[in-house]
Structure formats: C-alpha cells, structure tokens
Amino acid sequence: MSRSRSRSRRWVKTTIGILLTGVMLFPVYWMINVSFTRDQDMRKSPPDLFPVHGTLAGYRTVLDEQLPYLGTSLVIGLGAVVLTVALSAPAGYALAKLRPRGGGVLSFVLLAAQMIPGIIMAMGFYAIYLQLGLLQSVPGLIVADSTLAVPFAVLIFTAFMTGIPGELLQAARTDGAGPLRTFWSIVLPISRNAVVTVSLFAFLWSWSDFVFASTLVNGGAHEPITLGIYHYIGNNNQEWNAIMATAVVASLPAAVILVLAQRYVAAGVTAGAVKD
Amino acid sequence: MNHTTKLQAHRPTVARSGAATAAPPPARSAKRRITSTQWAAWAFLAPVTVYLALFYAYPLYRNLDLSLRDYTVRSFVQGDAPFTGLANYRKVFADPTFAPALLHTAVFTAVCLVFQYAIGLALAVFFNQHFRLSATLRALFLVPWLLPLIVSASTWSWMLSSESGVVNAALHAVGIGPVNWLTSPSWSLTSVIIANIWIGVPFNLVVLYSGLQSIPASLYEAAAIDGANAWQRFWRVTFPLLRPVSAITLLLGLVYTLKVFDIIWIMTKGGPADSSTTFATWSYHLGFGNLLPAFGPGAAVGNLLVVAALVFGLVYVRVQRKQGLS
Numbered sequence: 001m002s003r004s005r006s007r008s009r010r011w012v013k014t015t016i017g018i019l020l021t022g023v024m025l026f027p028v029y030w031m032i033n034v035s036f037t038r039d040q041d042m043r044k045s046p047p048d049l050f051p052v053h054g055t056l057a058g059y060r061t062v063l064d065e066q067l068p069y070l071g072t073s074l075v076i077g078l079g080a081v082v083l084t085v086a087l088s089a090p091a092g093y094a095l096a097k098l099r100p101r102g103g104g105v106l107s108f109v110l111l112a113a114q115m116i117p118g119i120i121m122a123m124g125f126y127a128i129y130l131q132l133g134l135l136q137s138v139p140g141l142i143v144a145d146s147t148l149a150v151p152f153a154v155l156i157f158t159a160f161m162t163g164i165p166g167e168l169l170q171a172a173r174t175d176g177a178g179p180l181r182t183f184w185s186i187v188l189p190i191s192r193n194a195v196v197t198v199s200l201f202a203f204l205w206s207w208s209d210f211v212f213a214s215t216l217v218n219g220g221a222h223e224p225i226t227l228g229i230y231h232y233i234g235n236n237n238q239e240w241n242a243i244m245a246t247a248v249v250a251s252l253p254a255a256v257i258l259v260l261a262q263r264y265v266a267a268g269v270t271a272g273a274v275k276d
Numbered sequence: 277m278n279h280t281t282k283l284q285a286h287r288p289t290v291a292r293s294g295a296a297t298a299a300p301p302p303a304r305s306a307k308r309r310i311t312s313t314q315w316a317a318w319a320f321l322a323p324v325t326v327y328l329a330l331f332y333a334y335p336l337y338r339n340l341d342l343s344l345r346d347y348t349v350r351s352f353v354q355g356d357a358p359f360t361g362l363a364n365y366r367k368v369f370a371d372p373t374f375a376p377a378l379l380h381t382a383v384f385t386a387v388c389l390v391f392q393y394a395i396g397l398a399l400a401v402f403f404n405q406h407f408r409l410s411a412t413l414r415a416l417f418l419v420p421w422l423l424p425l426i427v428s429a430s431t432w433s434w435m436l437s438s439e440s441g442v443v444n445a446a447l448h449a450v451g452i453g454p455v456n457w458l459t460s461p462s463w464s465l466t467s468v469i470i471a472n473i474w475i476g477v478p479f480n481l482v483v484l485y486s487g488l489q490s491i492p493a494s495l496y497e498a499a500a501i502d503g504a505n506a507w508q509r510f511w512r513v514t515f516p517l518l519r520p521v522s523a524i525t526l527l528l529g530l531v532y533t534l535k536v537f538d539i540i541w542i543m544t545k546g547g548p549a550d551s552s553t554t555f556a557t558w559s560y561h562l563g564f565g566n567l568l569p570a571f572g573p574g575a576a577v578g579n580l581l582v583v584a585a586l587v588f589g590l591v592y593v594r595v596q597r598k599q600g601l602s
Contacts, residue, residue: 013407020399021413027474028419030442031431046445091324100317106325108593113332115589117535119556120578123563123571124335127342130353147331154324179316208424210538215564226426230542233430240434247427254422262415265422 031251035059035244042240058245066246069228072138073207076224077253079142080206081199084149088198089191092157093183097169107158110151121147122215129216136220144216145206153198160194161187197264200257207253225250336582342575352571364576371573373550373558380465381554384472384540385533391473393526396480397518401510403481404488414485421478429542432471433458436543461551464544468552472539476532480525487521488514520599527592534585555581 034042035058036051095103125144126135134140164187172182188195210226217223223231229250232243257265318325343364351357368374403414420428435442436457444454457467491514499509537556540546546553546561553561555577563574 010407013402013405014409017402017407017410017413020402021416024417024474024477025419027428027431027435028423030435031427034434043440045440046449047440047442087324087327090320094317094320098313098317098320100314100321103317103321106321109328111593112586112589113328115531115535115585116332116336117537117556117578117581117585119535119537119560120339120575120582121332121335123342123559123575123578124337124339125331126563127338127352127571128335143331150324150327179313179320183320204422208426210424210426210542211560226424229426229430233433233542243430244434247430251423251427254419254424258415258418258422262418265418 028251031244031247035241035248037241039239039241042238055241058239058241058243059249061239061242062245062249065242066225066228066249069223069225070249072222073224073226073250075138076142076145077203077207079139080145080149081202083142083146084153084202085195085198087146088150088153089157089188089195090183091154092161092191092194093187095154095158096161097164097166097187098179107155110154113147113151118148118211122211125212126215136217136222138217138222141212141217141224142206144212145209146202148205148209148212149198149202153202156198157191157194160191164190193264196261200261200264204253204257207250339575339578339582342571343573343579345572347571349569352569357572360572364572365580368573368576368580373553376550377553377555377558377577380552381534381556384465384469384536384554385530387469388472388476388533388536389526389529391469392476392480392529393484393522395473395477396525397484397522399477399481400484400488401514403485414481417481418478420475423475425475425538426542428475429471429539432467432474432539433543436467458544459548461548464548464552468540468543471543472533472536475539476529479532480529483525483528484518484521487518487525491517520595523595524592524599527588527595530588531585531592534581534588555584 033049033051036054036056037048038053038055038057041048041053091106094100095107100106121144125140129135129137129140168186168190169182172186177185207224208226209224210230213224213227214230218227225246229243229246232239232246344359344361345351345357346360346363347357399417403410434440436444438444438454438456438459441457443457447453447455455463457463495513495517496509499513504512535556536554537560540552540554540557541560544552545565546557559574559577559581561574562570562577
C-alpha cells in the first residue's frame with residue numbers, strides 16, 4: 001500500500017514538472033503558434049491559442065526573403081567554430097599538460113576577457129575595422145564572433161585535457177613523439193567530447209550574435225539572420241507571422257543541439273561556473 | 277595559418293631535444309627538457325596569446341582611446357581627433373541620462389539576479405527529487421537559454437504588445453485592464469526584466485542543480501531521522517551547503533546581467549524616454565543609435581561598465597580560487 005502511495009506521489013511530481021515546463025516554454029509555443037497565424041487573425045482579441053486556421057504564409061516569406069541571411073549565418077558560425085577550435089585546443093593542451101611559466105596569468109586574462117561587455121568590444125572593433133576597411137565583411141564578423149567563444153573554449157579544453165592520464169603522454173614521448181605529434185595524434189582524438197562541446201557553443205553563439213552584427217555588418221551585402229529578424233521588426237512590419245516564422249527557423253540550431261547533444265550543453269554551462 | 281607554421285618551426289628543436297633526453301647526462305638533459313617543454317608550451321599558446329592581444333587588448337585600448345579624445349565623424353575616419361583627457365567622462369557624468377541609467381542598471385541587475393536565483397534554486401530542488409521524466413523536463417528548461425536573444429526578445433515583444441499581446445489578453449480574462457508593457461515609461465523596465473529573468477533561469481537551474489548533486493544524501497537522511505521536515509531540511513542542510521555554489525552563481529550572474537544589451541535594445545531601445553535605459557544601451561545609443569554618433573561619450577560610458585564588470589569579476593575569481601583551495 002505504501003508502495004502504491006509513493007508511486008502515485010511520484011506521478012504527482014511528474015505532473016507538476018510537466019506543468020512548470022509548460023509555463024516556462026509557453027513563449028516558445030507562442031512563437032510557433034504566431035508563426036502559423038493568418039494575417040487577418042493576428043490582431044484578434046483574444047488571440048487564438050491554437051493555430052486553428054493555420055497558414056504557411058509566414059514560412060513562405062522566410063523562403064523568399066531570408067535564405068541569404070541564413071546562409072550567411074551558417075558560414076559565419078562554421079568559420080567561428082574552425083577559428084575557435086584551432087586557437088583554443090592547442091592552448092588548452094599547453095595549459096593542462098605542459099605547465100608553461102606564466103600560464104596562470106594567461107588563464108586569469110582569459111577569465112577576465114569573458115567579463116568584458118560585448119558592446120564595448122563592438123565599439124573597439126568598429127573603430128579598428130573602419131580604418132582597416134573591414135566593416136561589412138564576413139571574415140571580419142567571423143573574427144569578432146569568435147571572441148565570444150575563445151576564452152570559454154580554452155577553459156573547457158584545459159579542464160578536459162587535465163584529465164588525460166600523464167602516463168599516456170609519457171608513453172608517447174618514450175616512443176619518440178614530439179609535443180606536436182602527441183597533441184595531434186593522441187590528445188586531440190581523446191578530447192573529442194571537448195571539441196564537440198566547444199564547437200556547439202562557438203556555433204550557437206556566433207549564430208545568435210546580434211551586437212557585433214548590428215555594429216560591424218549592418219547594411220552590408222551579407223547580413224546574418226539576427227539582422228534579418230531585426231530589420232523585419234524595425235521596418236514596422238506588421239507581418240508577425242513572417243517575423244515569428246523567421247524566429248522559429250533561427251531557433252533550429254538550438255533545437256538540434258538540445259536534441260543531439262544535451263549532455264554537452266549541461267556540461268558546458270556548468271564547466272565555466274563550478275569547479276570540480 | 278600563421279600559428280601552424282610557427283608550431284612546425286618549433287618541432288625540429290623539440291624532437292631533437294627529445295632524442296637528447298635518452299642520452300646519458302641526466303641532470304643536464306632533464307633541465308634541457310624542461311626548457312624545451314617551456315618552448316613547446318609557449319609555441320602552443322602563441323596563437324591564442326597573439327589573438328588575445330589583437331582582438332581583446334587592442335579593441336579595449338581603442339575604446340579607451342576613443343573615450344579620451346574629442347571625436348567627430350570626420351576625425352573618426354581620419355584618426356586625428358584632439359586629446360581631451362577626461363572631458364568625455366565629465367560630459368557623461370553631467371548628462372541628465374546618467375542618474376536614470378545608473379538607477380535602471382542597478383534595479384535591472386538586482387531584480388533579475390534575485391528572481392533568477394530564487395526560481396532557479398526552487399526548480400533545482402524540485403528536479404533533484406528524481407521523478408519520472410525529470411531529466412527530460414530539466415533539459416527542456418534549457419531552451420530559453422539556448423535561443424538566440426533576438427528570438428526571445430522579439431517573441432516577448434509580441435507577447436507583451438498592448439493591443440494584441442497574449443499577456444494582456446490573459447490579464448483581460450481575469451479582469452485586469454490592458455497594460456502598456458513596452459510603450460509606457462512606468463512599465464518598460466519591468467517588461468525587459470521579466471524577459472531577462474526568463475532567459476536567466478536555466479543557467480541558475482543547471483548550475484545550482486549540479487551543486488545539489490554534490491550534497492550527500494546521507495545528510496538528508498540524518499536530518500530526517502532527527503525529525504526535520506522538508507522545509508527545515510532545505511534551510512538547515514541544503515541552503516548552507518549550497519552557499520559556495522550560490523556565491524559563484526550569483527557573482528557570475530551579476531557580471532552577465534550588467535552587460536545585458538540585446539534584450540533591452542530589441543524590446544524597447546531603452547525607451548520610452550529613457551525609462552529602460554541602462555549603461556549598456558546608453559553606450560550603444562550614443563555610439564550607434566543616432567545620426568550623429570557620439571563615439572567619445574559612448575566609449576566613456578562603456579568603459580565605466582567595463583570597470584564595474586571587472587571589479588565584480590575579480591571578486592568572482594577570488595571566491596572561486598578560495599573555494600578551489602579549501
């Protein structure tokens with residue numbers, strides 16, 4: 001009897017959990033709902049809670065108008081991933097395993113770098129890019145966006161690579177492998193999980209970036225999807241189904257990441273904050 | 277590109293000294309190996325060091341330089357603006373926007389932190405009970421944190437819209453009149469705070485949950501045997517033992533919340549009439565929001581923000597170090 005009671009209690013908790021999750025995710029549901037709403041129902045009061053007269057007009061507009069923006073965002077995201085991993089994986093290896101003099105200072109600088117507000121970085125980048133003629137260029141934005149992820153990435157790689165057993169690297173050295181060879185053939189393959197975590201976040205952050213995009217490539221030939229949405233809102237556009245449809249499409253990477261790589265995400269969130 | 281060639285250039289020396297370690301004189305070769313490891317270490321660190329100098333230190337320096345000169349659009353392009361010392365800072369302090377911006381930044385940060393932490397902690401305790409589906413639901417709670425800020429901000433904008441927003445429709449259903457969430461000066465700050473709390477809860481939940489996991493179950497059992505009820509167990513066991521993690525969460529949250537820009541700018545642009553202006557949006561507004569950009573004062577406001585973020589950042593590092601030692 002007590003067993004069935006604790007079981008029913010467990011279901012009560014699950015029900016409460018589902019309700020809480022529902023409340024939390026209501027804005028996400030609302031975004032999806034509005035993206036399917038017809039123009040003439042948009043200002044209805046009270047609004048339809050379900051897309052009863054669902055339309056794909058919003059998504060058709062996305063296909064017509066937003067594909068170049070999505071393409072640009074994809075290129076920028078992938079570029080930032082490559083740049084971030086290439087810079088931070090070797091650095092993580094050095095800090096974790098080679099114990100350089102001054103490594104502590106560098107780790108500290110990386111930590112401090114994460115705390116600089118993006119808007120300040122954007123203003124500095126703007127001044128520099130203006131002189132170099134790099135405004136409104138995709139490579140320029142890739143570099144700027146990578147600053148969102150590099151310090152975090154070095155910390156993740158360092159934390160992960162510290163866990164690689166020293167005997168393994170010692171064995172490689174005995175076999176005559178230099179540091180570069182050890183890094184490339186042993187450390188990097190073992191650190192696959194860290195590479196995945198870092199790549200996911202680097203991609204997500206540059207895909208989501210608005211500050212750098214709006215300061216560095218605003219009005220340029222290649223603008224990312226965040227600016228695509230921003231222009232939609234700014235144009236006093238009343239087609240909220242199109243705006244929300246774009247928002248849904250722009251959220252897809254986040255959804256994919258959540259489904260495919262949930263454990264990496266949680267690991268990434270906690271890695272920066274909690275020391276084991 | 278650059279750093280790979282650099283690494284390769286170092287490789288022969290490293291390989292050679294690696295071979296030398298196999299040769300007899302042990303003391304000398306050990307010393308040599310240490311220096312060669314040092315070289316290798318800095319070769320691996322060189323790219324990121326150069327990168328930090330070019331893309332962190334230099335933009336920060338440019339920003340500082342901007343704030344100390346009298347820039348106009350012309351001199352901004354030509355780079356010959358006269359040095360004016362702290363004039364921009366004086367201008368900023370005397371600006372009628374300064375006091376409201378300071379107040380809004382403080383209120384925004386404090387209110388967001390309190391609610392994010394309280395809600396995050398309540399949820400963490402709830403999910404720590406391991407019921408069916410708890411892991412899946414907990415993962416779903418990450419969604420607001422993963423969404424691009426422009427997506428969250430525009431969704432909240434539409435939900436809070438005065439005439440056709442779902443929030444006002446719900447309020448109407450329970451008999452409360454329409455609230456001009458985004459267009460009334462008395463509500464705009466509240467609106468952006470609500471949206472930002474929604475975005476920040478997942479971070480608090482995840483970090484505090486991982487903190488809860490490290491509290492041994494035996495402590496709860498002992499407390500239960502001593503007759504402590506759930507409420508007492510929370511305040512006497514969970515909360516005190518979670519203090520280190522709480523400190524880290526709050527400090528990191530503080531640094532992150534101070535620099536929130538996207539949400540406010542996209543939802544209200546700091547308005548109406550500066551009613552939701554914080555330092556971050558004010559800085560952007562000065563530098564990029566007008567037809568005639570005021571880069572100098574904009575950079576000055578930004579630097580004040582950097583100082584604040586770094587001060588709290590240092591406190592965070594100290595706390596974390598202390599915890600790492602103990």
